[in-house]
Amino acid sequence: MRDFLQRLPKAELHLHIEGTLEPELMFRLAERNHIALPYADIDEVTEAYRFRHLQEFLDLYYQGMDVLRTPRDFHDLAMDYFVRARNEGVMHIDMHFDPQAHMQRGVPLASVMQGLLSAVRHAERTLDLSVGLIMAFLRDRPVAEAAALLEQARDYWPYLSAVGLDSAERGYPPGRFADVFARAGELGLARVAHAGEEGPAAYVREALDELGVERIDHGVQCMADEALVERLRREQTVLTVCPLSNVSLGIYAAVTEHPLPAMWEAGLNVTLSSDDPAYFGGGMLSNHLACAEAFGWGKSTFLSLGRSAISAGFMPEARRQTLLGRLAEQEGGSGT
Ligand SMILES: Nc1ncnc2[nH]cnc12
Numbered sequence: 001m002r003d004f005l006q007r008l009p010k011a012e013l014h015l016h017i018e019g020t021l022e023p024e025l026m027f028r029l030a031e032r033n034h035i036a037l038p039y040a041d042i043d044e045v046t047e048a049y050r051f052r053h054l055q056e057f058l059d060l061y062y063q064g065m066d067v068l069r070t071p072r073d074f075h076d077l078a079m080d081y082f083v084r085a086r087n088e089g090v091m092h093i094d095m096h097f098d099p100q101a102h103m104q105r106g107v108p109l110a111s112v113m114q115g116l117l118s119a120v121r122h123a124e125r126t127l128d129l130s131v132g133l134i135m136a137f138l139r140d141r142p143v144a145e146a147a148a149l150l151e152q153a154r155d156y157w158p159y160l161s162a163v164g165l166d167s168a169e170r171g172y173p174p175g176r177f178a179d180v181f182a183r184a185g186e187l188g189l190a191r192v193a194h195a196g197e198e199g200p201a202a203y204v205r206e207a208l209d210e211l212g213v214e215r216i217d218h219g220v221q222c223m224a225d226e227a228l229v230e231r232l233r234r235e236q237t238v239l240t241v242c243p244l245s246n247v248s249l250g251i252y253a254a255v256t257e258h259p260l261p262a263m264w265e266a267g268l269n270v271t272l273s274s275d276d277p278a279y280f281g282g283g284m285l286s287n288h289l290a291c292a293e294a295f296g297w298g299k300s301t302f303l304s305l306g307r308s309a310i311s312a313g314f315m316p317e318a319r320r321q322t323l324l325g326r327l328a329e330q331e332g333g334s335g336t
């Protein structure tokens, strides 16, 4: 199964590039930029990565990214992950990034964009990996700041696939960002939002109705609301589900407790992603393996999940057909 899951051409639709910062790279960048870290060594870092809820993770996530200062840092961060992901059979990534988290500590938007865009170009040339860019707004920061960021990013609009909404969820309903998302829609950008991760099912409905999103990141809390499940099933809204993330953040006690099998049985359009692999115990392959082990899913389920993700990824149509073709090759050889 491991070989099959590794070879399976995968599209990862929910990945925060800042959440791919491995402790090794954090130490390397800290040294390069003469920054003192609050950790003595890598063991101390991994020891600190025990989270009871989303906010505990976010505190360390925003602290960790302080080592990212220059375009080269962002380039190295992204390439580091792209190489790892490609080795796990990932062929497309829709990558969230959090400009406000960098700008509020004095890193210019141009540094973030130059570094990420050069890594994306390099990966597309050398790794046979395609990448969509999702510029995320921090929902626990002022709406006006998000609106200003969108305008400030004017030079980069042609390079963005979508806007997203992330950070602390409870107490920050998505509807507050309706105008910003409407503007993004006018600009021709796709829209996605984290909703129903820790927050209530009502936030999923609000993201659909007031932000016009075409995908929901996480969305697992929808299972508490039968009518919402029925709507998501009818509309086949893509949910980017991240099982190891949900367990790491204490939303479920173990992968065996995760509602993914129930979501699948309910006919929801679920896909698998890793969210913040450096913090949550592994990337795409680990997430797939965890599901295989916990749910006993066979090859045909993973082929189907993989097809859903490729079908929904922000990529050119020709690339989608290539990846669907690669998936069909695996199907032919999978014996299912
Ligand atoms: N899991 C997550 N939820 C909300 N915001 C995030 N930013 C990075 N990871 C996140």
Ligand SMILES: [Zn+2]
Residues within 6 Å of the ligand: 014, 015, 016, 166, 194, 217, 275
């Ligand atoms: Zn996320």
